Amino acid sequence: MDSQTSKSYMAPLKNKLEEGTFIVGSIGAGYVGAITSIILAARQPNLKIIVCDVMQEQINKWNEGRFPFYEPDLEKYYDIAVNVNKNITFTVDVGNCIDQSDALFICVNTPPKVDSDAVLGKEADMTYFDAAIRNISNYGNPEKHKILIEKSTVPVGTYKRINSLLGEKIQNPEACFTIVNMPEFLAEGLAVQRLLNPDRIVIGTTEDLNGQEAFEVIKGLYTNTETLFLKLRTPSSELAKLFINGMLAQRVTSMNSMTYLCEKFGGSIQEVQRMTGSDPRIGPLWLQASPGFGGSCFEKDILSLIYIFESEGQQAQALYWKALLNMNDAQKHRILDMIISEFPEPESTTLTLFGFAFKKNTSDTRLTAIAYIANGLIHKGYHVKIHDPKVTERSFHFEMEVQGFNIVEKTNYEFCGSDYRKAVSGSSAIIIGTEWDEYNELNYNELITLMDGDKKNLYDFRSYVDVQQIQQAGFSKVFKLGN
Numbered sequence: 001m002d003s004q005t006s007k008s009y010m011a012p013l014k015n016k017l018e019e020g021t022f023i024v025g026s027i028g029a030g031y032v033g034a035i036t037s038i039i040l041a042a043r044q045p046n047l048k049i050i051v052c053d054v055m056q057e058q059i060n061k062w063n064e065g066r067f068p069f070y071e072p073d074l075e076k077y078y079d080i081a082v083n084v085n086k087n088i089t090f091t092v093d094v095g096n097c098i099d100q101s102d103a104l105f106i107c108v109n110t111p112p113k114v115d116s117d118a119v120l121g122k123e124a125d126m127t128y129f130d131a132a133i134r135n136i137s138n139y140g141n142p143e144k145h146k147i148l149i150e151k152s153t154v155p156v157g158t159y160k161r162i163n164s165l166l167g168e169k170i171q172n173p174e175a176c177f178t179i180v181n182m183p184e185f186l187a188e189g190l191a192v193q194r195l196l197n198p199d200r201i202v203i204g205t206t207e208d209l210n211g212q213e214a215f216e217v218i219k220g221l222y223t224n225t226e227t228l229f230l231k232l233r234t235p236s237s238e239l240a241k242l243f244i245n246g247m248l249a250q251r252v253t254s255m256n257s258m259t260y261l262c263e264k265f266g267g268s269i270q271e272v273q274r275m276t277g278s279d280p281r282i283g284p285l286w287l288q289a290s291p292g293f294g295g296s297c298f299e300k301d302i303l304s305l306i307y308i309f310e311s312e313g314q315q316a317q318a319l320y321w322k323a324l325l326n327m328n329d330a331q332k333h334r335i336l337d338m339i340i341s342e343f344p345e346p347e348s349t350t351l352t353l354f355g356f357a358f359k360k361n362t363s364d365t366r367l368t369a370i371a372y373i374a375n376g377l378i379h380k381g382y383h384v385k386i387h388d389p390k391v392t393e394r395s396f397h398f399e400m401e402v403q404g405f406n407i408v409e410k411t412n413y414e415f416c417g418s419d420y421r422k423a424v425s426g427s428s429a430i431i432i433g434t435e436w437d438e439y440n441e442l443n444y445n446e447l448i449t450l451m452d453g454d455k456k457n458l459y460d461f462r463s464y465v466d467v468q469q470i471q472q473a474g475f476s477k478v479f480k481l482g483n
């Protein structure tokens with residue numbers, strides 16, 4: 001590692017921790033920045049937390065308790081932090097947040113670059129990240145040494161990038177800032193529970209004395225959290241974050257690839273899952289079949305990993321990870337084709353999509369697999385109705401546009417929000433794309449009376465409903481993915 005030194009800058013920060021005057025700043029009040037800060041503030045009354053963002057609307061929402069997204073149990077911890085501990089503030093004054101803080105979590109978005117010239121992968125767009133670092137470089141002061149924490153998911157070598165950006169303005173960046181990587185593993189919908197009980201907290205630092213002591217200072221921010229603290233070299237933790245998402249996506253995709261064979265040969269994907277997951281070398285988690293993985297992280301991070309291999313001239317490895325994304329697309333195509341093949345008269349057929357969020361217990365729609373299905377059905381000419389208990393119409397339209405699905409001129413679809421009656425009336429099929437618990441608890445005897453058509457089908461592309469119970473309502477067919 002570069003910049004190895006036997007000097008430590010941590011003494012004043014250790015004192016502040018001991019005195020209870022330590023201030024943590026978060027740059028970015030999105031999913032990661034806001035949720036991690038709220039939980040930290042609720043857990044550690046000894047810390048003061050400042051959360052800043054460039055978006056006034058986002059900050060207004062947090063200040064007024066109008067959450068910008070749905071995340072189970074977040075309200076309870078927001079209330080503890082804001083009203084009981086009173087140790088968190090939300091602000092658009094990014095400069096003041098940087099100036100005040102002793103440790104800064106950088107939690108800004110790092111999406112795939114739109115105009116990336118790579119063939120297989122996509123470079124992470126570091127525009128927002130770099131802007132945050134340039135802002136931080138205005139506050140370099142050796143008398144007020146700060147720890148900069150890469151919490152955003154970033155390409156390997158970002159710690160060097162930060163150092164050289166800081167160097168544009170400051171002569172001796174290492175005297176003013178210690179840079180560490182601290183990847184975030186929260187999964188949306190489970191974020192609060194995962195942050196209260198993390199499997200591990202990983203800190204990537206230099207291997208010198210300052211790195212070791214920075215690790216101890218960061219550990220000191222989590223005195224009320226029992227977990228394993230892992231200290232790695234910075235490039236290892238930067239790389240492992242991307243790799244872990246690739247591995248998780250690979251597990252899901254491997255299961256999804258087996259759904260066709262189970263259907264064809266009379267197997268059951270749940271049984272394959274049970275047998276596979278009971279092998280201790282594999283384990284049971286992240287093996288649930290689905291219409292394809294979505295979310296803001298898996299695809300983005302795999303594209304970033306592919307880009308890194310590609311730019312290193314490692315074509316075979318790039319192609320290996322690219323195949324995973326192709327497989328995920330193949331699952332979406334297969335599902336769309338399956339629906340279309342069963343309803344040959346689109347113009348006179350209404351179909352209902354149950355769920356648009358990329359998974360249950362979140363209002364987040366980023367890269368949801370259902371957008372592809374919705375677009376395919378709308379463009380084929382079906383009348384498509386979309387239901388989701390938490391997604392807003394605005395998010396639906398925004399996500400369709402972001403994924404490049406142009407439905408602006410189309411009139412053959414309706415976003416129904418959480419209105420079941422509107423969503424199923426006149427419909428020939430209910431298509432479950434998101435595994436919301438309530439879809440498995442509905443009174444299908446009632447819903448079916450609102451439906452119409454020669455046949456009334458139900459498709460469960462999350463493979464989780466009780467087929468026998470739903471079948472009793474009188475559906476012509478209840479299809480469960482991988483069965």
Ligand SMILES: NC(=O)c1ccc[n+]([C@@H]2O[C@H](COP(=O)([O-])OP(=O)(O)OC[C@H]3O[C@@H](n4cnc5c(N)ncnc54)[C@H](O)[C@@H]3O)[C@@H](O)[C@H]2O)c1
Pocket residue numbers: 027028029030031032033052053054055058094107108109110128129131132151152153154184185186187188296297
């Ligand atoms: N969402 C997740 O579940 C998750 C989990 C782990 C890691 N991550 C990673 O964390 C990072 C953030 O993800 P997210 O989902 O929270 O994104 P997000 O889009 O929800 O939030 C990012 C926020 O940063 C703000 N921002 C951008 N530039 C800024 C600047 N210069 N100064 C201040 N604020 C700025 C934006 O306005 C936005 O509100 C990404 O790198 C992502 O890959 C996300």
Ligand SMILES: O=c1ccn([C@@H]2O[C@H](COP(=O)(O)OP(=O)(O)O[C@H]3O[C@H](CO)[C@@H](O)[C@H](O)[C@H]3O)[C@@H](O)[C@H]2O)c(=O)[nH]1
Pocket residue numbers: 153184185186187188189245248252285286287288289290291292293294295296297298358359360
């Ligand atoms: O068994 C499974 C598990 C997940 N999925 C799908 O995979 C996608 C991603 O799910 P999940 O991993 O639960 O959600 P994210 O919030 O995207 O979290 C992932 O990405 C985050 C951002 O990097 C990491 O912090 C988390 O550890 C990592 O799980 C979603 O569409 C899920 O429906 C399945 O189809 N089957």
